[in-house]
Amino acid sequence: MSPATNQAAKNSYLPVANPTTPYWRTDLHPLDSHRSTEDLPSQADVVIIGAGISGVSVAYHLSQAGDNLPSILLLEARQVCSGATGRNGGHAKVKTTSILKLLEKGQTEEVEAFVAFVGAHIDAYKDVVEREGLDCEFEVHRSYDVYANEKDAAALRKAWAECAGQPWTRSRQLIDADFAENVSSWPYKFVTQLLARAMERNPALNLQTETPVFDVEYVEKSEDGQPETIIRTSRGSVRAKKVVFATNAYTVGLLPQYKNVITPYKGTASHLAPSPDKGPVFPHLSHTYNLEFGLNDRETVDYLNPRPDGGIVVGGGKWLYEKDHDLWHDTVDDSTTIDAIAREKYFEGYMQRNFRGWEDIMGSTPDGFPHGGEVPGRKGQWVIGGFNGGGMTMSFLLGKGVAQMVRHDLPFEEIDPVIPRFFKSTNVRLAM
Ligand SMILES: Cc1cc2nc3c(=O)[nH]c(=O)nc-3n(C[C@H](O)[C@H](O)[C@H](O)COP(=O)(O)OP(=O)(O)OC[C@H]3O[C@@H](n4cnc5c(N)ncnc54)[C@H](O)[C@@H]3O)c2cc1C
Structure with missing residues (x-):
């Protein structure tokens, strides 16, 4: 030991x-x-x-x-x-919903500083990968925030219209779905x-x-x-x-x-692997995604990060276990999966593929x-x-x-x- x-x-x-x-x-x-x-x-x-x-x-x-x-x-x-x-999920972006939440709290200045900081990260990663010649499957993708629930989509459309002209909206576009540039690399x-x-x-x-x-x-x-x-x-x-x-x-x-x-909490992600004999049964994704399901007005978000091997890293599913605080809050134990709840009942059916799941400890702040x-x-x-x-x-x-x-x-x-x-x-x- x-x-x-x-x-x-x-x-x-x-x-x-x-x-x-x-x-x-x-x-x-x-x-x-x-x-x-x-x-x-x-x-x-x-x-x-x-x-x-x-x-x-x-x-x-x-x-x-x-x-x-x-x-x-x-x-x-x-x-x-x-x-x-x-x-982690290897996804580097800020969801539009996160920005809108800060705006709701009146944190306009913070939004602009935050979005500029994230944008600077994307440039800095690209620069250091190229300058240092890092072979890390670094990829710049566009990324979509997908709203599956019409009520959420309508709220987003309204908020988006209200934010017209704000600097942070420049690199984003509403296509009755929404996308922003992000970097997706192998951390x-x-x-x-x-x-x-x-x-x-x-x-x-x-x-x-x-x-x-x-x-x-x-x-x-x-x-x-x-x-x-x-x-x-x-x-x-x-x-x-x-x-x-x-x-x-x-x-x-x-x-x-x-x-x-800084409170430790546990999250879960999964690699959906293509089958060695049949290849992937899910479609090839050329972008990364956050999927917002808007189930019963609860925050429900997953993310998909396609990999060059034809697999996809998918994470989220938190709403399935969030009520059971002991499973994920104020713990640093990443030796067990949040099994029955997040993995078997969720990711397994996600794209009808085999997968490997793992846990991860993050730090939340008030x-x-x-x-x-x-x-x-x-x-x-x-x-x-x-x-x-x-x-x-x-x-x-x-x-x-x-x-x-x-x-x-x-x-x-x-x-x-x-x-x-x-x-x-x-x-x-x-x-x-
Ligand atoms: C499931 C999941 C998916 C995620 N997906 C994404 C994503 O897609 N995009 C994104 O931006 N972020 C994501 N994150 C969050 C992201 O991974 C973290 O914010 C980031 O990696 C933090 O990096 P860090 O170096 O600060 O911490 P860590 O990578 O956790 O490094 C801290 C290190 O300190 C060491 N350490 C701790 N205590 C001690 C000690 N006492 N003595 C010696 N060493 C010690 C640990 O072993 C660890 O290696 C995800 C997190 C989870 C849980």
Whole structure:
């Protein structure tokens, strides 16, 4: 039994050691279980906890060309990209419904900043994939939001007419269905190859997988009078002046002040595979989709992400199990599927095909936005997480912003202006 399993029994916010195997993690990268050195270093300029897209983005952006690249220790409880990033739907977009909900709450300014940020992500992914030559089945698609219920469609038509002329509507179109540009890529390949590039560029980037962090101690005045953090892992302790918590749904396990602020919850996705002898029985899809069924006025949304192998990754079905809170809310257990409810009764009949299902742990926040920046009241500790099921459109550039803060000791307000200011982690947001 690995340390993660033992400790998980004591600390319910540690990643479990025996998660279900997702479709994305079937062709593993050489860095998957890599340890750069046999032993942990006793200290590092920067320690990053978590090797999903957020942690790897911070590591990558800290390792850009320049003198005095920092020594970085990247600690990962399981394998590289074994959390939500290696287990998601691989879909990078913002649904029109999500935008309309923000507008209903009067958050017009937030909408424009948010849509600009997502658009910047699509450009940034395309740029980094091409610049770094990442072979990750990166594809830019158009994407459809499909409203299957006439009442929802009518409400959408009305809201759309009311929003005419608003900047966020420019890249979207109502075709009595609706579409927006999005990027659909294979996140596991993207993250592992990006990490490999960062390690090539910065020999002082030390990756240590299968090394769960059990707790951290903040020392306000260390021997040199400056704050530092002691990071205790399954393989010993490390001291660092700068620590980045890229632990998303698991953040509260290390930073208790995020209890009820970043709450782990479980979702499910499935790979509908073409049959080896007969090929797919479902039609080839050239776009990605969100399907809104509008059943009995409840929020019911699924997403479809077609794969180059002829299969489709499909996720959602939450309304089938959402009443049973214990199954999915405030849990980090991705070792079991939400079987009888979501899988057998739902995805199995979805397109009459065989499939493989897997679970994934996400982090929800009360206001629906991620937390980034310095942990309030802590010098030298930064957080990046709480992506509410949409991290592919937020984590990469937020990671770039956090890297700017860490490398140059900048406040949130002085980093890349494309990052929405309301993502900043503040005491007000911690008290929500
Ligand atoms: C079913 C499902 C489908 C999804 N589909 C989409 C989608 O289509 N599009 C989209 O944009 N988003 C989607 N998401 C959400 C998206 O996957 C996440 O928002 C994103 O991957 C978050 O990345 P991250 O790096 O912050 O977190 P993670 O990928 O979860 O990485 C955090 C890492 O920290 C490690 N860690 C945690 N605690 C510790 C510790 N104590 N010590 C050491 N390591 C630790 C974990 O092992 C993990 O590897 C989906 C989520 C689910 C559940």
